[in-house]
Each structure stands twice: as structure tokens, then as C-alpha cells.
Amino acid sequence: MLSPEQIKCIPRTTRNNWNKFSHENYYGYEMAKDYIEDFDYMKVVLTNKHLKRGVKFMCAMSYGYRDIIQKIEGNRKLLREHSDSITSSIRRLVDYGQIKTTDACKLFGVSKDWFYRHREKKICSKSILSKCFRQYPNQLTFKEVSMIESIVKDQYNVGKTKTTLYYQSMREGLIACALSTFFKYADLVGYQKRKKKPKGDNPKGFRATHPFEWLHVDVTHIHTQKDGIQYVAFVKDNFSKALLGYKSVSKRPDSGFIRELFGETFDKYSLLKRSQPINILSDGGSENKGSLLEWINQIKAPPVVRKLTARTEDFPQSNSMAESTHSIYKSEFLRGKHSMDNEQHLIHIEEFFRYYNHSRFPSDFYGLTPMEVLNGEKPDKTKFTERIKQGQKERVEENRAYNECPLICV
Incomplete structure (x- = not known):
């Protein structure tokens, strides 16, 4: 960087020392x-x-x-x-x-x-990700992808959520991968998402701390092809998300209809013998007043039973826990179809009641059904961790030994 004239001005001994001194010895050389x-x-x-x-x-x-x-x-x-x-x-x-x-x-x-x-990546025509199995051994094997495809395209599974399909398959030992991995490959093999209605500015829901603390009820109407509209009400436990009871009627329900539903539910689970308070949440419809309130008022504590109305000044939270059940029944279970008549409608309601409680897996229960949580089982996020790790180890070994690569990789 110095010009020849500037270098001449520097003493010869100094220049000799510079030439002898190695750069590696200077502080900050790295x-x-x-x-x-x-x-x-x-x-x-x-x-x-x-x-x-x-x-x-x-x-x-x-x-x-x-x-x-x-x-x-x-x-x-x-x-x-x-x-x-x-x-x-x-x-x-x-x-x-x-x-x-x-x-x-x-x-x-x-x-x-x-x-x-x-x-150096190679394009593999047999991999759904177009990646060489040997070069990318962490991807799911050809057999695993085929299994996920058969699960997704099984007519019995059409309409079910990916979360339910994943935990159902994990419990049956069909797959051994993480939830996010299953979601990714399910989309790749053609999983069809349920169409959801756009969300409005609805008040948020809430969660209970133990079973039977909060019970939700709501009435919806179901169309049948021959017998017209049928009215259905479900009682749902907030903590476990389990359906505790249901009732259907052909005419517009009154408060006596809801009172009978809760009477059957309380008897079925012996709720009057409990000591902890029970809260019933509904909307402001007339069917949730009258006889229902009279029945609640005559209950002698314990337990303390009180009735609240959602989205009011006294209780601004929503009753979305109950409303979501109707959406699941119509879109996920019926898949947009209609029952032929009242007889078939009642059969479908009973089948849905069993499916929802025993064959559906909410994401925050990590592989447990609502009824299992209601009966005391605790969700464990690490339940399938060891199986997933073992599956990953076996997957890497199988992909590295994949012997069809020379024929299909370019």
C-alpha cells in the first residue's frame, strides 16, 4: 500500500524486522x-x-x-x-x-x-418429494408414503381431519412419524380439506379445569329428505370435549325438551352425587329457559348448579364448544349429505355419538379420545416419542439401502 518513496523513508532495520516477522504472530491475525x-x-x-x-x-x-x-x-x-x-x-x-x-x-x-x-442432488421419480432416497434418507420410505396414501384415500376416512387420521394410525401401528410430517405427506398424496366458514369476530371460548365443571348445550336443525327438519341437541363436557347426551325431536323444541335431556344426562353420570359446582351454558333461546330453569332451581346443593347464557353482559364468552359439534356432525360425519328419513336420522345421530366420543382425536389430547379423557386419562405429549425415534432410525437404514436408485435416479 506504501509508495516506493515512502518505503525509502523507513529505516532499513525496521524493514528487515518486518520481513522477518510472520503475520501469524500479529494479534488479530485470525x-x-x-x-x-x-x-x-x-x-x-x-x-x-x-x-x-x-x-x-x-x-x-x-x-x-x-x-x-x-x-x-x-x-x-x-x-x-x-x-x-x-x-x-x-x-x-x-x-x-x-x-x-x-x-x-x-x-x-x-x-x-x-x-x-x-x-449434487438427484431427482428420483419414485419419491413423492423427487429426492433420492439414499441422498435424503430422512424422508419417508416408499412403503410409508403408500400407507399414508391408502389411509387418506380410504372411503371410510373421507371427511375426517388429518389430526384424527394421524392419531388413529399411530394407535393402530400403521405409521411412525411426527404429526407435522404426516400433515405434509397427506397433502402431497391428495388429502382434501374440509371447507370452513370464514371466522367472524366472535367472542373467544374458554376451558374448564376438570370434567363436568362446564356443560354446553345447543340446538341445531338437520334436514332429512322425506321427513323434513329434525331438531337435535347435544350436551357436551368442556374439559374432555366428550358428548354426554343427545336428543332429537321433529318439532321446534321447547324448554321441556332441554330439561329432559339434562335429566337423562345427570342420571347417566350421577351428577347429582357430585360435590363440585356444575355450570350449564347455552344461548338465549326460549328452549333454554322455562322448565329448564325450574328444574335447576329445585336441585338441592351440593352440587351447586347454575345456568348461564353465552355472549351476554354477565358472561361474554361464546358457546363455541357446542356450536362446533354441529359443524363436525354436518361436514365431517355426514359430509354434506342428508339422512333419508327420521329413522335413518336417529341411526346417524347414534353413530356420530359413538364416533365422536371413541374414534375422534382432538389435537390437544395427543392421541386420546374425548371419552378416555373424561374417564381420567391424562394427555401425554410424549406418548409416541420413542416410536417416532425408532421409526426414524429404521427409515434412514431402509432408505440408504434402497436398491432401485440406480434405475430411476437421473
């Missing part, structure tokens, strides 16, 4: 190592007007590119999707620009390992 090794290149660039302008141009493009990528949500996924274009651009920079691979990778905001990993 931080300046890359600059020292590339010093000659930097000097050439800085002294050449065209090279200097070209490097500035490339740096400006790189900064702008990286700034945009980093601000995009899911930028890693975006990089993977365009890995072919990025790796080919890096190769051209290295070949034609005579720069190091590491420096070219920095211009695109990726690591050297990322570049080599994606440059």
Missing part, C-alpha cells in the same frame, strides 16, 4: 487472515477502474437480493424451490469470474455446504 491472503486480488481490483466498477455492481445486486430474500416469509423454502437456478448461477460466477466458490455463495446469501448439497 480476523484479518482472509483479507491478507486475498490482498493482491483486492489491490488489482482497486487499481483497475473497470474491475472496481464491476465488483461494486455485483455487491449492490447481492445486497439487494439478500435483503429481499430475508424479508420474505419462508425464505428458506423459496431458496430450495429455486436451488437449480442459484447453483447454476454460482457455478457460472466461479467459472467465468475466476472467484472462489465461498465468495460466490456469499453473493447469493447461501453457505458453501448448501451449494454443494443442492448441486
